[in-house]
Amino acid sequence: MDPTLSKGDQARADILDAARHLFVTYGYHGTSMRAIAQAAGGRSVAGLYNHFPSKEAIFMALIAERNPYDLLFGVLEGALADAHTLADFVHTALREVLRVLPQHYDFLQLAQIDLREFGGKNIAHLLQHSAFPRLLDLLRRVQALPDAARLDSLVWVRTLASLVIGFVITEQLAPTGLFGDLSTDEWAAHLADMLLYGCLGPRAG
Amino acid sequence: MDPTLSKGDQARADILDAARHLFVTYGYHGTSMRAIAQAAGGRSVAGLYNHFPSKEAIFMALIAERNPYDLLFGVLEGALADAHTLADFVHTALREVLRVLPQHYDFLQLAQIDLREFGGKNIAHLLQHSAFPRLLDLLRRVQALPDAARLDSLVWVRTLASLVIGFVITEQLAPTGLFGDLSTDEWAAHLADMLLYGCLGPRAG
């Protein structure tokens, strides 16, 4: 579809697109190389092996090349640039992250597959080599915000990550309607207030 | 092993034990009926079908019969019985839940498998028919605590659940040592303070 791609690269992209969809829909072991080849434009199975040495290599390429980390960091950087206080940053960041994440639902599913099928090694590798260094740098700048001096960064960042991850998982688990009365933006605002002031503290609104 | 079990029930228990271990270690599709039969005391494959009609039925039985919900509710009830304030309850509950959960790591893994392989339908069924009714009842009594009147229960309970789920998942993802300086009890205390007062509020200690 993309005229800037060579024929080989286009085939590779087709394979990755097909595999992503099938892995997400039917799981890793529930997806066969046959199914991927068929979904990637009716190719032959053997053709896949011209681009990837194994099924696992296809999965690893998806984690490494189709992750939303650049996008997420862009969102966080944008939220930080606009923020004058920690409260500003937390509200904007949570709102934007929860807006952006659902658009990358596929990756979240792939991450869960990696956790189960490969012990999370591919995600952990990505975090250590790409995400963590940038995250620590960003965190230092967050701590420079006027009201953030007392921030225990380790506790804070794990709490923030837990809230986002837990939000996604509880969404998958809860029956429709249980948490459905509030929009995602409203949830983001509530979670931000909870993170900033707790359930006993003052409310912004 | 258990003399109170009939021969048939003992076989059933053996099969469930073996399947649980293999599912957790190798994943659902990574575990064959042959492997389960072998691990369940060197039985024959056909023998499994005297106790379960299919492989999926074995998995469903594990979710339905080997879950720690009774235990968790016991912990929460105990925490509530001892608590005079919401802060008491949150601290005790988080500490005890994070102590108890790792002892049921197998179930957490099975829950993740259910999420991926079966769309979470088995966990969702368990929650709706067993956990949610009891949880709502307990929540009403939590709100009767002196300082909990203003509690937005929906937001609060989802935040609490997200923190616990996120704690477990981040533990799996983080390289050893990144979060490893603090004990689980210390983490529980930090998370409880965060939940109660937020990152900008007062600290108990």
Place this chain on the structure above:
DNA sequence: GTCTATAAGAGGATAGAC
């Protein structure tokens, strides 16, 4: 780089004797 054809074996599930 793509194809057809096939290897070599594992998968879930069943038949029927004991």
Place this chain on the structure above:
DNA sequence: GTCTATCCTCTTATAGAC
């Protein structure tokens, strides 16, 4: 309730022509 033996499908991966 347990076994041995087996069915048939599907699996990943490869060989070799074009």
